[in-house]
Amino acid sequence: MSVIKLTLKQAPAVTLEAEVVTPDRFVALSNEQIRQLPVYHGKRQRRLEDFFEVEGERSEQLELHGNLHRVRLVGRAMTCGQITVHGDIGMHLGAYMAGGRIEVHGNAGDWVGGEMMAGLIHVHGCAGQQVGAAYRGSLMGMQGGTIMIDGPAGIEIGLRMRRGLIIIGGRAKDFVGLQMKGGTIVLCDGAEIR
Numbered sequence: 001m002s003v004i005k006l007t008l009k010q011a012p013a014v015t016l017e018a019e020v021v022t023p024d025r026f027v028a029l030s031n032e033q034i035r036q037l038p039v040y041h042g043k044r045q046r047r048l049e050d051f052f053e054v055e056g057e058r059s060e061q062l063e064l065h066g067n068l069h070r071v072r073l074v075g076r077a078m079t080c081g082q083i084t085v086h087g088d089i090g091m092h093l094g095a096y097m098a099g100g101r102i103e104v105h106g107n108a109g110d111w112v113g114g115e116m117m118a119g120l121i122h123v124h125g126c127a128g129q130q131v132g133a134a135y136r137g138s139l140m141g142m143q144g145g146t147i148m149i150d151g152p153a154g155i156e157i158g159l160r161m162r163r164g165l166i167i168i169g170g171r172a173k174d175f176v177g178l179q180m181k182g183g184t185i186v187l188c189d190g191a192e193i194r
Contacts, residue, residue: 008066023081
């Protein structure tokens, strides 16, 4: 199967919410349809092609290239396929994920795999806070799947986690496993206080 390649033209000035960037959305779309998908640059609705060069079509294999640290919600609620990120990626990567695989050759922001249910996320760099955690006001964090972070990670890893596996290769900050009800967290280099 071919690969759909998205290359960031230039880093957005403010946060770009790109929850449409999932294999589930792209698998049945032509190149033209992918380029027309809506994204939010701050509070303004724009098109995906305003920020990305798009190559390929009709595939559940996605590649993202560039400094994507201000691009959020990539892989949100995905159920199949694979996303490979070459560079840093912003917050909420793989939030509510229910299947498939995400691999990041760089660093990731906060809430990697927030409330995910299944699938695999592997970040080869470091991650921000609340990896696999519940969102504010929610009673359940990660409910299944696997998250691997090769480097360090921030606070509240696995907050309110119910099932699944989180592996942190580097040092974790405070409150790992806070209000955790089930699942497994492996800390290869330990954690800070609390």
